Amino acid sequence: AKLMLLHGPNLNLLGQRETDIYGELTLDAINSAAKKQVEATNIELISLQSNSESQLVETIQQAKADNVSLIVINPAAYTHTSVAIRDALLAVEIPFIEVHLSNPHRREPFRHHSYFSDIAEAVVAGFGADSYRYALDAAIKIIQKN
């Protein structure tokens, strides 16, 4: 089975960007931890970060063709703006878990609305890099049940 891990805009700057909010870990560190976590299973992990909405849409479309079973996605700022990424996830009908490092609900009001939460299997937010760990743990469980 295949698990896709998607990171949205500016997450390439993790470790340097607003470290009081997002922590000191780099995206590479998060991706290697994810790789390790999945290593013990028979699941194949596909990871991608993009600053481009169109690339994220195209990658989600491609996930269908590639038989991806589940997507773990931090849409980053597109969480609050992107009908296009929402529609891509609805179109491919691949279940997904929404992840955030911070808890958007304790931040500015414009971060309180997500275009994803009402169609996500689950949402993990506010645990820093551990949000990914918990989401992947849940994703592995869901995939192995099927």
Ligand code: DQA
């Ligand atoms: C974020 C929260 C978003 O509001 C923000 O735009 C991000 C990161 C998070 O992981 O906490 O870029 O998705």
